[in-house]
Amino acid sequence: MAGLPPVRPGEPPRLVPAYGLYYLDNQPLVLRAGSVPYWSVPPQEWAERLQRLRDAGCNAVLATVPWRWHAPTMGQADLAGATHPQRDLGAYLHLAQREGLVAFLRPGPAAPSAERVHAGVSPSGAGYPPWLAKAIPQALARGPDGSPAARPQGQVFSLLHEAYLARVEEWYGQVAATVRPLQNRPVVSWHLDRQAGLPFRGRIGELDFNPHTVARYRAFLEGRYENAGVLAREWRRDVAGFGLVLPPRDRRSHGELADWQAFLEAWVAEYLERLRGLARRLDITVPLATDDPADYASPQNPRLKGGVVDLFGYDLYADDPDASDAGAPPAASRGDDPRRGSRGVPSATPGTHSPGPFAGSQGALRFEPFSAVDRPLTCWLAGPFAGPARGGEGTSHLATLHDLVGGLAHGVKGYGIPFEGAPGGSALPAAEAALVRLQRWLESAGEELTASVEVRDALAYLDYPPYSRLVPDDFPAPRGRWPGSPPPAVPRDRRARYGLHALLLTCGYNPSIVDLQDVPDAELAEFPAAVFPSLGYLAVEDYGKLVVFTLRGGTLVTLPQPATRQPDGTSLNTRFLWPHQADDVEFLAPGVGDVPSVRRWAGRLLGHVIGRARAGGAPPGSRLRTAWGGTGRGPDGLDSDGLGSDGLDPDGRLLTFPGAGQPVVRYGRRGAGEVPRAATETFQAQVLLEHGPLPAAYRVQVRSGTSTVVGTWLGGAYATPRYALLAPETRLALRRFALGLFAEAVPRQVVPQERLELETIVRLSPDGGCLLFVVNRLGAQSGWIHFPSPAALNLADDLRAEVLFSAAGSQVVAGTGAVRLDVRAGDALVVRLH
Numbered sequence: 001m002a003g004l005p006p007v008r009p010g011e012p013p014r015l016v017p018a019y020g021l022y023y024l025d026n027q028p029l030v031l032r033a034g035s036v037p038y039w040s041v042p043p044q045e046w047a048e049r050l051q052r053l054r055d056a057g058c059n060a061v062l063a064t065v066p067w068r069w070h071a072p073t074m075g076q077a078d079l080a081g082a083t084h085p086q087r088d089l090g091a092y093l094h095l096a097q098r099e100g101l102v103a104f105l106r107p108g109p110a111a112p113s114a115e116r117v118h119a120g121v122s123p124s125g126a127g128y129p130p131w132l133a134k135a136i137p138q139a140l141a142r143g144p145d146g147s148p149a150a151r152p153q154g155q156v157f158s159l160l161h162e163a164y165l166a167r168v169e170e171w172y173g174q175v176a177a178t179v180r181p182l183q184n185r186p187v188v189s190w191h192l193d194r195q196a197g198l199p200f201r202g203r204i205g206e207l208d209f210n211p212h213t214v215a216r217y218r219a220f221l222e223g224r225y226e227n228a229g230v231l232a233r234e235w236r237r238d239v240a241g242f243g244l245v246l247p248p249r250d251r252r253s254h255g256e257l258a259d260w261q262a263f264l265e266a267w268v269a270e271y272l273e274r275l276r277g278l279a280r281r282l283d284i285t286v287p288l289a290t291d292d293p294a295d296y297a298s299p300q301n302p303r304l305k306g307g308v309v310d311l312f313g314y315d316l317y318a319d320d321p322d323a324s325d326a327g328a329p330p331a332a333s334r335g336d337d338p339r340r341g342s343r344g345v346p347s348a349t350p351g352t353h354s355p356g357p358f359a360g361s362q363g364a365l366r367f368e369p370f371s372a373v374d375r376p377l378t379c380w381l382a383g384p385f386a387g388p389a390r391g392g393e394g395t396s397h398l399a400t401l402h403d404l405v406g407g408l409a410h411g412v413k414g415y416g417i418p419f420e421g422a423p424g425g426s427a428l429p430a431a432e433a434a435l436v437r438l439q440r441w442l443e444s445a446g447e448e449l450t451a452s453v454e455v456r457d458a459l460a461y462l463d464y465p466p467y468s469r470l471v472p473d474d475f476p477a478p479r480g481r482w483p484g485s486p487p488p489a490v491p492r493d494r495r496a497r498y499g500l501h502a503l504l505l506t507c508g509y510n511p512s513i514v515d516l517q518d519v520p521d522a523e524l525a526e527f528p529a530a531v532f533p534s535l536g537y538l539a540v541e542d543y544g545k546l547v548v549f550t551l552r553g554g555t556l557v558t559l560p561q562p563a564t565r566q567p568d569g570t571s572l573n574t575r576f577l578w579p580h581q582a583d584d585v586e587f588l589a590p591g592v593g594d595v596p597s598v599r600r601w602a603g604r605l606l607g608h609v610i611g612r613a614r615a616g617g618a619p620p621g622s623r624l625r626t627a628w629g630g631t632g633r634g635p636d637g638l639d640s641d642g643l644g645s646d647g648l649d650p651d652g653r654l655l656t657f658p659g660a661g662q663p664v665v666r667y668g669r670r671g672a673g674e675v676p677r678a679a680t681e682t683f684q685a686q687v688l689l690e691h692g693p694l695p696a697a698y699r700v701q702v703r704s705g706t707s708t709v710v711g712t713w714l715g716g717a718y719a720t721p722r723y724a725l726l727a728p729e730t731r732l733a734l735r736r737f738a739l740g741l742f743a744e745a746v747p748r749q750v751v752p753q754e755r756l757e758l759e760t761i762v763r764l765s766p767d768g769g770c771l772l773f774v775v776n777r778l779g780a781q782s783g784w785i786h787f788p789s790p791a792a793l794n795l796a797d798d799l800r801a802e803v804l805f806s807a808a809g810s811q812v813v814a815g816t817g818a819v820r821l822d823v824r825a826g827d828a829l830v831v832r833l834h
Contacts, residue, residue, distance in 0.1 A: 031033025031414030088617030313378030360403025409773035588645035655711035769834030
């Protein structure tokens, strides 16, 4: 097209990741990408849509190139518009360049799910062309009976099968032929597949029994084990030889499940390596990218996948079950109703897999360890799921706004949203208009934001990578499976592990998420307190890290259960750190019968007993009593009402520790000096939480540190849409209890009045002062936020406050060492303090 600068051969990439930032033409910026699906928009509207995207504050476009759309017939790929004008990829990219937008090309081979459904054209089937499965049936992933194993979104392929890779190479070559002249102008990145390996997540025993995959699995085992005898000992069953091994089906062996998932993780990473090599051989010189779901689980392994590409990040779907409220104004009166959240969710259906309201912040914090100086923290897609079963085109811009502000506060340097703007001339919904204003603010404030530094509290929230894999406990016993029953889902406990983290965010704390496996003892010791969300198993060397941390004076909080075995299922004696082990499990919350992990199967187990569970052991609405001093007053004089069960584990489970009221004898060292191994120390736990006559949380001294166990996923509902249903008094009691666990060990730098429930994050500005990010996921709130040490935040005692962005017009007034906020329902704002 006339007027466009020519592409210079050998030109270095315009987009450079460095120093944890993105640089475009040597200028730091926050990448703000929107999406205009050219394959579902008439060509005569492309220019207007792209212009509106630019006017809305975007500086990039996510350009998904659906294989299914461009190659409906085998051997005939059209990327020039010969068969349909909406297939002219080159013309579309030239228009993006003319509008001053750079393009992130996403050729798949799988298509992003959030862009599957649009009017007129649908790249369904995960973006694969309909003829592909018929052309290479030998490359289809297969179940244990040898039949192809599909999923609702389409066929699943064995990723490293040569027949499949040959077809992908053909497709990549066709796209590259169009894109090579457009590298840097406007194409600045090439995305390798979409969430590679996702169809295999949680489907142990269902796939992949393709002979090609099985052969690779056997070779993997031969490389890992000296001989089949060693393998048999590890799996604790007879193994006649490597050549007879199949993927696990009975799912009862810890070792076998672990090996299969480790294989899949390496298999997926090797697949991405093959795609990377293919792109480079095709002279694609721009940075290569890939993504994972924000709630990654095996075979999603960010450590392996992130090392393959130049740009790595995550996708976060604001999946709103109530699409009828989508796009409602943030200041709507419904936000004042405690049974409705800021996302307009009137009730969270038990068992829903919608992300929790804090997912935007937690996605950034969980993926921060995988970013690097040359891989800035990126949310490749933040937006509502657009599938037909989830509300179709009805999207919640308010949920996306919360996710973006939370992510930016926690260091996201680039993001994409499925934002296309409204058709010409029509008014924007209030929340969508707020998104536009947020992006325009970012356009002007990007340099300051990228140079700012997040303020963290000295509180470690421990992430444990083995928990991304499934273990035998995650599956019902074989005789418990009812004929025709669906495969079991990943237990919701894995999401509830981050409920306490979200709860702490509303208390003014900003914990760091720390990898327990990788963190050195000395680095962990820098934190005076740590939270360990436990699924009940732990490697002995990692248990040792927790012991050393506590012996050195650390405050350790474990929930909901001590680890009592190693990942391979062997027992682990952990009574030195957790002297009281759990007894019974009771179910406190109403509606537990809908929970898939336990009660859903209770009537179908034909008499099989699940552990020692007593379903329905207490009436609905049961309350837990704090036991500090027996007066209902916790540390620092905080009054504490009973904790409603709805604010704990979203499955309503509670573990009790009857022995916590009895003296315990500990052997070995005592105090600071050496004592003989036979010397003993008699001590008694402090009971922190009671359910009826039984202790449900306790604390013990471990030399100069403490070890606390809370027998439930404290604040677990905060990690799910159930958060919207919590009564104000329950949320207040939870905040008080959480503060009682950490207030003495970790002083807060941001102290909201106790009736305020906001996420507040501070970033130190290079120009002095700081930026205060505030996200209100509830109704209208008013109150003070205090800063006990203003100098630590680059502030003077007499503050000045300036609202830089507010979605709904909230007000901030500065005082002495504090600010008063009048925050409207569902608002998100950025305030400059100086």
